[in-house]
Amino acid sequence: MANHPRTVLITGCSKGGIGHSLASSFHDAGLLVFATARELSSMEDLAIRGIKTFSLDVTLPEDVQRVRQRIEEFTEHGLDFLVNNALRSVDCTVPSVDVADDDIQSTFETNVFSVMRMVREFTPLLILAKGTIINIGSVAAVIPYVFSGIYNASKAALHAYSNTLRLELAPFGVKVMIVVTGGIKSRITRTKRTLNENSIYLPISDAFERRVTHSQEGAMRNEDYARCVVNQALQAKPPRWLWQGNKSWIIWFLDSFFPRSIWDWVLPSLFGLDRLYKRDRQS
Numbered sequence: 001m002a003n004h005p006r007t008v009l010i011t012g013c014s015k016g017g018i019g020h021s022l023a024s025s026f027h028d029a030g031l032l033v034f035a036t037a038r039e040l041s042s043m044e045d046l047a048i049r050g051i052k053t054f055s056l057d058v059t060l061p062e063d064v065q066r067v068r069q070r071i072e073e074f075t076e077h078g079l080d081f082l083v084n085n086a087l088r089s090v091d092c093t094v095p096s097v098d099v100a101d102d103d104i105q106s107t108f109e110t111n112v113f114s115v116m117r118m119v120r121e122f123t124p125l126l127i128l129a130k131g132t133i134i135n136i137g138s139v140a141a142v143i144p145y146v147f148s149g150i151y152n153a154s155k156a157a158l159h160a161y162s163n164t165l166r167l168e169l170a171p172f173g174v175k176v177m178i179v180v181t182g183g184i185k186s187r188i189t190r191t192k193r194t195l196n197e198n199s200i201y202l203p204i205s206d207a208f209e210r211r212v213t214h215s216q217e218g219a220m221r222n223e224d225y226a227r228c229v230v231n232q233a234l235q236a237k238p239p240r241w242l243w244q245g246n247k248s249w250i251i252w253f254l255d256s257f258f259p260r261s262i263w264d265w266v267l268p269s270l271f272g273l274d275r276l277y278k279r280d281r282q283s
Contacts, residue, residue: 005032007075007129009067011058011118012086014042018136018184019085021226027051029230031080034071058086058114059106068121078128081233084115085136089151093211096149098196104150111154112161119165123174130173134233135162137178139243139251143263146271147211166240177238179229180252182245183219207272220246 008026013019013035023035023046035046036056043053054070057063071079088110092103115135126133140148141155159178166176195205228244243252254262268274 004075004077005030006080007032007034007071007077008081008083009034009036009071009079009122010083010085011036011056011114013037013046013053014039015045016222017085017186018181018222018225019083020046021222022083022085022229023051024049024223025226025230026081029234032075034067034074036067037086058118059109061117064114064117064121068125071122071125075125078131079122079125080129080131081134082118082122082126082131083134083136084118086114087111087136089148092150092154093148093193094195095147095199095201095208098199098201099150107150107154108157111151112157115158116161123169126169126174127172132175132177132233132238133162133165133169134177134179134229136181137162138181139245139248142180142255143251144267146267146273147208175238176240177233178241180241180243180248181225182243182248182251183216184225184245185216185219185222201276204272204275207275211271218246220244 008031010019010023010026010033013023014037019035019037020043023033023043027033027046027049033046033051034054035043035051036054036058037043038055038057040047040053040055043051047053052074054067055063056067088107092099092107119133125131135158137159138151138155139145140152141159143152145152159180162176162178169176193209195201195208201208225244229242232238232242243249268277
């Protein structure tokens with residue numbers, strides 16, 4: 001029987017992001033890569049390298065179905081890897097009580113509901129190949145990372161869904177890997193966030209502005225992160241949980257061996273909330 005290359009479908013592959021680097025790393029490892037993003041123009045360099053690119057808005061069911069049909073045309077052996085990487089974060093890097101309804105909806109639509117949609121559509125192909133689902137999670141699902149409560153909640157939902165999905169698909173030979181992602185170089189600082197003019201956090205607006213760029217301090221390069229994820233994914237028995245990115249192992253250690261109330265001591269002073277306690281006592 002002739003050998004055929006293993007296949008991987010990745011969402012959110014726009015240039016400069018994690019998905020783009022994952023596509024390159026899987027390609028370097030010899031896989032047939034299907035890279036997707038909303039705009040084909042954001043993946044032109046991947047196409048030049050021979051990676052197959054498709055436009056895909058993961059929030060649109062008809063788009064997901066269209067791409068599934070295209071993938072079926074390219075392989076009769078199923079799909080070896082589905083990497084759910086597309087995400088929305090910037091719109092919800094604000095205090096939880098200041099987030100607009102549209103931003104809440106769009107964050108969960110992209111970070112949670114679209115993943116469920118992708119898994120549902122591609123599970124038959126994954127079962128055929130005895131493949132692996134890789135969901136890109138976040139340390140924000142584990143710790144109460146201040147001023148991103150909605151994003152944190154969406155990633156926590158993704159973790160819970162993935163953990164259950166792993167058990168449900170195991171009888172069919174499909175594995176599920178959750179990547180708990182720490183600080184990674186991204187484009188988040190290109191969008192400047194400011195507090196609402198009536199925000200109760202205006203007294204610590206300087207701390208809020210620092211929070212927006214905090215995840216980029218000492219962040220891991222996309223390319224290094226992608227190589228580590230791909231190396232682990234290609235193991236005969238990929239890990240169920242993979243902690244990767246700046247400070248991810250520190251957070252794993254503290255969350256595993258210390259009471260979770262430790263974050264109540266660490267984070268308020270890190271992001272200026274302790275100053276609000278002092279103002280309240282002085283008033």
